Amino acid sequence: MSEKQVPIIAFNQVDLSFGDTHVLNNIDLEIETGKFYTLLGPSGSGKSTILKLISGQLTADSGDILFEGKRVNNVPAEKRKVNTVFQNYALFPNMNVFDNVAFGPTLKGMNKTEIKNKVKSMLDLVKLGDFSERDIDELSGGQQQRVAIARALANDPEVLLLDEPLSALDYKLRKSMQYELREIQQRLGITFVFVTHDQEEALAMSDWIFVMNDGVIQQNGSPEDIYDEPINHFVADFIGESNIVDGIMKQDYVVHFVGKDFENVDAGMRTNERVEVVLRPEDLDLTTIENGKLIVTIEDQSFRGDYYEITAIDDDGNEWQVQATNSATMGARVGLTFDPEDIHIMRFNESEDDFDARLESYEDDDES
Amino acid sequence: MKGKFKWSNLYLVFVFVLLYLPIFFLIVYSFNAGDVMQGWDGFSWKHYVELFVDTRILEIVVNTFLVALLSSLLASIIGTAGALFIYNQHNQLIKNIFLSLNNILLVSPDVIIGASFLILFTVIGFTLGFTSVLLSHIAFSIPIVVLMVLPRLQEMNPSLVTAAKDLGANNWQMLARVVLPVISPGILAGFFMAFTYSLDDFAVTFFVTGNGFSTLSVEIYSRARQGVSLEINALSAMMFLVSLLLVLVYYVISKRSSKGKKRAGTRLVMPATEGL
Amino acid sequence: MKAKQQRQIFYIVPYGIWLLLFVIAPLMLMLFQSFTTSNGHFTLGNYGAYFGSGTYLRMTFNSVWYAFLITVITLVISYPTAYLLNQLKQKQFWLLLVILPTWINLLLKTYAFIGLLSKTGTVNSFISFWGVAPQQLLFSDWSFLLVAAYIEIPFMILPIFNSLAEIDPRLSQASHDLGANKWQTLRYVIFPLSMPGVKAGIQAVFIPSLSLFMITRLIGGNRVITLGTAIEEHFLVTQNWQLGSTIGVILIVAMIVTMILTRDRVRKNIRK
Numbered sequence: 001m002s003e004k005q006v007p008i009i010a011f012n013q014v015d016l017s018f019g020d021t022h023v024l025n026n027i028d029l030e031i032e033t034g035k036f037y038t039l040l041g042p043s044g045s046g047k048s049t050i051l052k053l054i055s056g057q058l059t060a061d062s063g064d065i066l067f068e069g070k071r072v073n074n075v076p077a078e079k080r081k082v083n084t085v086f087q088n089y090a091l092f093p094n095m096n097v098f099d100n101v102a103f104g105p106t107l108k109g110m111n112k113t114e115i116k117n118k119v120k121s122m123l124d125l126v127k128l129g130d131f132s133e134r135d136i137d138e139l140s141g142g143q144q145q146r147v148a149i150a151r152a153l154a155n156d157p158e159v160l161l162l163d164e165p166l167s168a169l170d171y172k173l174r175k176s177m178q179y180e181l182r183e184i185q186q187r188l189g190i191t192f193v194f195v196t197h198d199q200e201e202a203l204a205m206s207d208w209i210f211v212m213n214d215g216v217i218q219q220n221g222s223p224e225d226i227y228d229e230p231i232n233h234f235v236a237d238f239i240g241e242s243n244i245v246d247g248i249m250k251q252d253y254v255v256h257f258v259g260k261d262f263e264n265v266d267a268g269m270r271t272n273e274r275v276e277v278v279l280r281p282e283d284l285d286l287t288t289i290e291n292g293k294l295i296v297t298i299e300d301q302s303f304r305g306d307y308y309e310i311t312a313i314d315d316d317g318n319e320w321q322v323q324a325t326n327s328a329t330m331g332a333r334v335g336l337t338f339d340p341e342d343i344h345i346m347r348f349n350e351s352e353d354d355f356d357a358r359l360e361s362y363e364d365d366d367e368s
Numbered sequence: 369m370k371g372k373f374k375w376s377n378l379y380l381v382f383v384f385v386l387l388y389l390p391i392f393f394l395i396v397y398s399f400n401a402g403d404v405m406q407g408w409d410g411f412s413w414k415h416y417v418e419l420f421v422d423t424r425i426l427e428i429v430v431n432t433f434l435v436a437l438l439s440s441l442l443a444s445i446i447g448t449a450g451a452l453f454i455y456n457q458h459n460q461l462i463k464n465i466f467l468s469l470n471n472i473l474l475v476s477p478d479v480i481i482g483a484s485f486l487i488l489f490t491v492i493g494f495t496l497g498f499t500s501v502l503l504s505h506i507a508f509s510i511p512i513v514v515l516m517v518l519p520r521l522q523e524m525n526p527s528l529v530t531a532a533k534d535l536g537a538n539n540w541q542m543l544a545r546v547v548l549p550v551i552s553p554g555i556l557a558g559f560f561m562a563f564t565y566s567l568d569d570f571a572v573t574f575f576v577t578g579n580g581f582s583t584l585s586v587e588i589y590s591r592a593r594q595g596v597s598l599e600i601n602a603l604s605a606m607m608f609l610v611s612l613l614l615v616l617v618y619y620v621i622s623k624r625s626s627k628g629k630k631r632a633g634t635r636l637v638m639p640a641t642e643g644l
Numbered sequence: 645m646k647a648k649q650q651r652q653i654f655y656i657v658p659y660g661i662w663l664l665l666f667v668i669a670p671l672m673l674m675l676f677q678s679f680t681t682s683n684g685h686f687t688l689g690n691y692g693a694y695f696g697s698g699t700y701l702r703m704t705f706n707s708v709w710y711a712f713l714i715t716v717i718t719l720v721i722s723y724p725t726a727y728l729l730n731q732l733k734q735k736q737f738w739l740l741l742v743i744l745p746t747w748i749n750l751l752l753k754t755y756a757f758i759g760l761l762s763k764t765g766t767v768n769s770f771i772s773f774w775g776v777a778p779q780q781l782l783f784s785d786w787s788f789l790l791v792a793a794y795i796e797i798p799f800m801i802l803p804i805f806n807s808l809a810e811i812d813p814r815l816s817q818a819s820h821d822l823g824a825n826k827w828q829t830l831r832y833v834i835f836p837l838s839m840p841g842v843k844a845g846i847q848a849v850f851i852p853s854l855s856l857f858m859i860t861r862l863i864g865g866n867r868v869i870t871l872g873t874a875i876e877e878h879f880l881v882t883q884n885w886q887l888g889s890t891i892g893v894i895l896i897v898a899m900i901v902t903m904i905l906t907r908d909r910v911r912k913n914i915r916k
Contacts, residue, residue: 077820083821092815094836107823108823387797394752405760406762449655452655456648456652483888589751
C-alpha cells in the first residue's frame, strides 16, 4: 500500500449496535482506489453492515466514515459516490431492463441521447446488449444479476459495492461470473468492495481481503497472506481446511506438539509460550512409518475427484486431515511428513498490529 | 431529517384523531347527565340505567347477536364445504367460474343485495322476518368464509392427504383428522369476519326485515331520524367495548395462525361496507 | 375415484344451493323485473323511462360524481397514511387501530356525526367560540362527503398498506443508492409498485359509494340523491320494483365497468 495516497474510503473506530447486539466493534479500515476488496465472514459477522455503512443505508453509532478524507457519516445514500449491487438484485419490477439501467442517469438529468448511449454501453459491458426491452420477470437469475451490475455502474460510481451478489447463482454460473466481475473491475479501474461468505470466491477474486467475525475484522491482507499466515484459530479454520493442534513454542524456530519438537520458521514469541499449530491438509504427505514425523492410523477416506481426503488419527487422539493423490489402506499405520515452512504458529489473542510487527521483526532478522 | 419525521407523525396523529373522534364523542356523551349530544350537564350513569330497563332495545341487541352467531356458524360450515369443493376441483375453467360466482356478493353494493333478496323472498312467498334476515346474512357471509379458508387449503401440504389415504383413512376420517385441523385457523377467521359483517350490516337487513323484526342498525336508523336518546350512546359505548374485545381475540387468532405469513391475517380484515 | 366424487357431491350440495338461490336467482330475478311491467308483461319501458328522464340521468351523474369525489378525498387522505404507517415499527398494531373503527356499527358512527355537526352541536359551539355564527353543517354536500369519506378511509388504507408492505424494502434502498431522494423514490418506485393496492382501494370505495343511501338520508338530508337512494325509494316507498330493478341493473353495469377499469392487468400490457 502506498503511503501518500488518501484512501478513497476509510473507517475510523466505527461502532454500531442494534439494540443489545454489537454488530460492529471498533472497525478501522482503509480502501484504496482501483482495487478489488472482499469482506469475508460467516453470516452475522458484520460484513454486510460495513457495506451498508459505506453506501449510507445505515448510520454508525460512533467513529468516522471518510470518503476521500471527508467525513460522510451524515451524508444521505443518494448523495454518495458509491453504488450497490444488492443481494437478490433489487431490480425495479415496474420497469424494463432499459429503464432500470437508465434510472440513475435519468435522475442526474442527462439528456435522452446520453442516457441511451450510457445504457447501451453498460448493457454491452455485462453482455446483455439485446435485452434492453425485456421485463425483469422475463430474465433468468444470471441475467438479472447482470442488469443489477449494469444499473449500479451506470451511475459512474467511484466505488461499487457488491452484497453477496453471486450467492443465488448455481455453481457453474457463479464461477464464470467471478471471472467476469474481476474483468469488469480491471477494465473500469474503479474500486470494488465485495461481500461474501464463500472463502473460495474471496481467494479467487480479491486483491485484498478483510476477514470478519463477531463484528471485528480478524485479519486483512492479500489472499496469499491470509491463507498462508492466518492470525488465529478462526481465520485458519474459516479459510481453507486446517489441522489445528495445541503446542508450545520452546524457543524461536522450535515448536513442541504431539509430544515432539519440530523445526519451523516462526519466531518472536516468549519462551515456552502456549500456541496453536496449523498444518494445511495439502501440505501433509503420507509416507512410511520410518520417514514419518508423526505416526497415524488411517480412519476414513473419501474420493474428491482430484484428490483423496484422508482422515487419520495419531496416538494422542488428534485428528489429521490429509489430501493425498493416492488412496490409502483403511486402518493402516503410516507416517505423516511435512516441511518446517508448512508449520504455521498462531498466538492466542494476538492483535493484527502485533502480528504484523512480529512478522516484520523476525523476517528482518532473517535478512540481517 | 428530524423535523420532517415529526411532521409525518403529526399527520398520522391527525388521521387517528379523525378516525376516533366520532367514537369517543359518542362514548363521552353516554355519560352526560343531560339528554342531548350538546353541552355538558355533568357526569351520570342514567343513560345506562335507561338502557337496561328498555326491554325493546335489549331484545333487539339479543336478536342482533343471535342472527350474527347463527349466520356466521352456518356460513362457516357451508363456506368451508364450498372452499373444499373449489380446492378439489382440478378443472381450471370450472374452478375460475366458481371463484367468480363466489365473489359476486362480495363486490356487489349492499343495496343490490338487499333489493334482489327482497325480490327473491317475495317471489317464493317467504314471510319477511327473523328467518329472511338470517338467510340473507348467511348468504352474504358465505363468500367471505370461502375466501378465508381457500388460502389455508392451498398452503396445505398435499402429501398430507396422500399420506392419510396411504394409511387407510376414509373420506370422513381424512376430513376430520387431517384437513379440518389444518384449515381450522382459516375457518375461525372466516367465522369472525362473518360475525362482524353480520353485526355491522344495515342495508341488506333493512330491505329484508319485516315489520316485526329489527336489528340494531335498523333500529338506530329509525330512531336517528326521529331524534335520539343518549341511551343509544350508552349502547354504542358498550358495543365499542365488545368490538375491542373481538378485535383482540381476532388479533390473537390471526397472529397465532399466520406465524410465517404475517399479511395473511390482516389482509381481509375488512367488514363489508354494508349499509352505506 | 368414487370416494372423491362422493366427497365433492357432499361439498357441492350446500354450497351449490347457496350459489343458485342467493347468487344467481336474485340477480336473474332483478334482471327479469327490469324488463317487465307491473302485470308481468315484457317491456323495455323501464329502461325508456330511465333514459328518457332528465331526473334519473342527473341522479346517475350525481352518484358517479359524488362517488368520484369521495374516492378522491379518501385516496388523498389514505395514501400518505398508509405510506407513513408502513414505516412505523409496530405497523401491524397501528394498522389494527385503523381497522378497529370499521368494527363499530356503521350507524353508530353516522349517528355520532349528527351530534357533532348539528346546528347546536359540538363543531358549531367550537366555531362560535371563535366568533363565527353557527352554520347549518348537516344536510349539506360537504357534510355528506365528510361522513362518507370518514366511513371509507379504512377500506382505502388497508389495501394500499398491504401493497406497500409487500414491496421489497431493498427496492427503495436501491433507489436511494442510485441517487433518488425520498420524493423521487416515492414517485418512480414506490407509487407505481403500490398501484394494485390503490386500484383495490378504489374498487372498495367507489362501488359502495355509488349506492350510498343511509348516509344520504341521515347526513345529506335528502339533498343528495344517488342511485342507492333511488333504489331504496322504489323498493320500499313507492313500490315500483320494476323501475327499482332497472336502476339496480344499471348500478351493476356501473360496478362491472369500475371493476374492469381498475382490474390488475397482466404486467406485460402495462408496458408502453
